[in-house]
Amino acid sequence: MRILKMKSDFLKEFLMSLEKFGKLYGPKREKGILTYAPIERFEELVLNGENTIIPLKKLFHPKKFIMFHFDDEGFKPDYSMIEKRVILGAHPCEIHGVLRLDDVFLTDPPDPYYSGLRNSTAIIGFSCMPSESALCKSTGTDIVEEGFDLFFVDLDDFFLVWIGSSLGHDMILEREDFFDDKVTHEDIQRYIDWRENRDTLFKHSFNFPAMPDIIELSYDSEVWDYFAEKCLSCGQCTMVCPTCNCYDVNDVFDITTKTSGRRERIWDSCMFVDYSLVAGGHNFRGTRADRLKLWYTHKLKAFANEYGRPSCVGCGRCVDTCPVDINVLTVSEALTRCEVPKQ
Amino acid sequence: MTKSDKINIKPLARVEGNGGIKVEISDNKITNVEVQILEGPRLFETLVIGKTPEENLSLVPRICAICNLSHKYASLRGLEKALDVEIPEATNIFRHIMHHGEMLESHSLHLYFLALPDFFGYDNAVAMADEHGEVVTKALQLKAFGNKIMRMMGGRMIHGENPILGGFGRIPNRKTLIEIQEEAKELLAFAIDTIDILAELEIASHMERDTQFLCCKPPHDGYDYYGDILITSDGLEHLVEDYSKVIEERVVSHSFAKRSLYKGKPFSVGALARMLLLGDRLKGEAKKAYEKLYNERWHRNPLYNNFAQAIEQIFSLESVIETIDQGLEMEQPEVAKPKRTSGTGTGVVEAPRGTLIHHYEIKDGRTAYADYITPTAMFLDDIEAFILKGGEELLSSGKTDNIELQFEMIARSYDPCISCSAHLVTVEFK
Amino acid sequence: MTAANQVENPFQPEPARIVRQYDLIKDHRFFQIRFTDMERAMSFIYKPGQFAMLSLPGVGEAPFSISSTPSRPGILEMGIRRTGKLTDALFQKKDNDIVYIRGPYGNGFKIEPMVERDIIIVAGGLGVIPLRSILYYVLDNRDQFDELYFLYGSKNPDEFLFRREFFQIKDRDDIDCFYTVDQDSTGNWTESTGFVTELFKQIPDIDPQTTTAVVCGPPVMYKNVIKELLKLKIPKNMIQMTLERRMKCGVGKCGHCALDHIYTCMDGPVFTYWDTLHFRELI
């Protein structure tokens, strides 16, 4: 992978020049919150450590969209949402999040909607400083080695720019004059210092590597009941988590006597009561404890069995969002402290 | 029709809410006219007791869906007086935009969809679409536009929570405001064309009689839909705080409905009342429309209320354009905070169908007493008087073929809102 | 952008015609369905134990086991219980009406561990629908397998599915059929009464090391049947069972059927008893 240098002054011009590779998207403040949205002016772009409320996943696994239109002739897929895009300012945990979603949506058979959006979108990553609740140091997702086209590390007066794909390289070639391939020892030292400094800024940590075993051992722990009593089943944790991918499918008729309408996909949450209800009224996860257990098993253990790594990417959104303080940190701590026999 | 008969129009169609008209005839003379309210009482005045202003503001729009924001607005004006909330001018600007949205929504619904089918001879507006497709489509656009403003300012089309004590939850952004302004400009042409459609109509005269008018007077020298002074067609002006002396509420023993009189006689409120009392303050296209349509019979014929509404549509569209210009100049307003927790206040606005009064007494942040007088409660007596007059005229001239429709048209012209009135009246079942 | 169109859409429902349908019992109906495209009808290759997603436009989509056997290609058979919106609408369909199918999905029964072994098929109630596929598959390829025992129990004779068919195969000498009802409400039931577990008494001695069991039924039935199978000393990984979960996609994307790290739709619906010991939520 090639690493180049770019003076900070060029940032605006370079990023805005990427428009020719697709419609620009990035974190932007709208109605008082940060959200990934189309970027028209460079000034709209928010490139700090702050998290958007809803993660990057919404641009690949849209919150709600039409899968098919149907009529007497059958079902016709609707791919109209797929367009060329360039996403600016994705944090490492966001990129890791998308990589985890790739595991789900691109494995055989690939989801055409996801893969369509994914293949038509370039990702320009940006380094960030840890947010208040960032856990990415613990989850090992504070740096990212793949999944981007370009990645910018901000070292004040210049950026180190990782080229992650041939498309990324094409982008650089467009503005070759901005980049310098002579990275000095001093620059390298600056980068090392930056990383060391950054590591000291994390306020929270948890024993991520131990969690799979702890979860397995805590299946019958009363810690689950404690959290279950508090959980509001609002589903916010799943919506804000970059690696939650559950969805529901609904058919909607048009207002006509003819057969015509649409089949829609919309995010769903395993925190909702009907999530696992099956015919005959049997509910495999009727209790809140069961539902929480499924989620944490999935985040901290099970995903690893299936795809090689757990799915929590340490963004800290569940920490910020849950109104009753149920999140990877509190759950891991409770399970670790109360339930694992001390050795 | 026999010489003695009873006409029962029930349900009264194309009005908001569940009502009817009963007319008793004896010896070819009308002995009794009742506009009936067939809905149960909802006792809103008691529902708000002990509630916080926030809860009041959430609840009162539910008195009536069609003018939900007028209720919210009247309530805001009353509560803000009671609690001494000084709102920034920009908030006022946005409240006016909101109120114009409701006028457009309500007037276009009434004019094109509830009233016009009578004049064109249809059961409903959709049936009208075959021959008058253009009008129906445009009218839908105009109504949708009113709704869009209500959604933008109210938070949703009906019963939005966005207008709050001292301001708004969220103010629309520039882009949206400019879009709205553009749309208003486009729709103005249709609103003006409507005047020509109305100018062609022949308006029946059998019910004509003299009556009185009331509306509130804006605090500036233009036309508007709010104010702290009530003016009446006898040339008098009254402080809104004296509303209970001006508007004499009474309980009619035979119907248990609260009714209102001014100086012991029925009176009228609504677009027609506003036009007759404030019409000379109009400007621009609205003024032209007024000059084109106005004639002396307006003072004696409620059917002209439909005409007055058409003029107000133009006024509101022009005002939206102008007010947005002002809004774009202003800073985002802060939400103003109450300066006290106890007090009394009377808030008055012109709802689409007439003057609406909300009066509050707040003690320690909770509602101790509330009184609401709705336009429909004000003009029920007036409707009955016109039906009586019209009925007698028709009976004596023997034109009784479609007498029910004639009665309905009179009632409908007021754009009565039965839900509104039913928040405190009940039904007589015989 | 055409990127998406390069990938086949696994959610694309394909039109199929209801060729024949009749009531099995009250609120349970048998459907024979064939893709309108003949080529597709023949290229739709599946294994016993797999399922398909059936769509009705505007109503929705749901998973149903394929009850026919791949050894008789061209026609798909399903046994469907009326439980809600989609199944209700399906029951209003007439012969020749169009439905939409995609699939096949799921892992299906592992045939390998059955070849040249004795097979016990144990079905409870509606569970016989997916098992009917493996039953006929074994009968159609009879020379590949050793002894075949078929145990089926329903609540009462009125709820006994495929009654005519199953009493016909009872006369064959290459299969031992044991049927039971929990209670005989009709008075004309000629077979056993009692729970399906009672039928185990009637099975002759078997060699557990050369036997494979296949089970499907309601959640309560599993526990008891497995107890019996373990009593016979059949190895835990030689007990195959098919499970049900809520599903929206059938291809491991929607997440509804996930438990622990497995997706019922991809890794199941057939699991061995050994598998279920790891995944506590499985039954």
Add this chain to the structure above:
Amino acid sequence: MEVKSEKQIVKPRIGIYGFTGCAGDQLLIIHTEDQILNLFDAVDIKSFVMASSNPTEGELDVAFVEGSISTEEEREHIKEIRDRAQIVVAMGNCAVAGGPQAMFARDGSFAERIKQVYGDVKFITDPVEATPIDEVITVDYYLPGCPISQPQTMALIGRLIHGVEPEDITTPVCLECKLNENKCLLNDKKLCLGPVTMGGCGSACPNYGLPCVGCWGPNKDGNFSELFRLLNSFGIAHEEVMRRIRNYGGHKILKYIEDIKDKER
């Protein structure tokens, strides 16, 4: 591809009725400008007096009923509608739960409140305390909300036109609220009823930064006691929460808050 075209279905006969309420739900149907012409085309509207004269009151496939039952006459009328309708849909909070006028449901204060407004007037027929329509007749489907939402209503009507059972929504307001990327108001210590309120409104109020007041009625899986506890921890008194949750909870909220009442005592 040889696909048989489906037969055109017979237009369902529909009646839309208003009882005691604000007429907001009927109005919302009228306000669905982009669909109203389609609607009149796809169904046979037999009775919709708010929009059309000359109703024909006969057999119906579907009756949409708005408003609470608040007089003896309304009780009789709703039974009469039930008798001739295949399907009855309760439309809007008043019909579903009783509406705001039912906020004191079953607390015995009704007679007193009537007296407050009317003084000692003697009624010929006493009005009855507002109830949801399912206290008088069986209801097939519910369209909650004050007022109902357009997408939810049109989706239901679309299904009924095709004789298909409508989907029921069992998710809380929070789902839509998060999809709309609002900041959780509970995190700002606001009195928001979203987590215990049925979804369907599109999180209309939080979209404007304002707490949900619960106008869709209780979500059956809501964790009521925890929400009470959480709000209490913000310094909001128990009675305050109780009063607010009843503003739009009508008769339907009662069974969910029973336990909470007991715990407090």
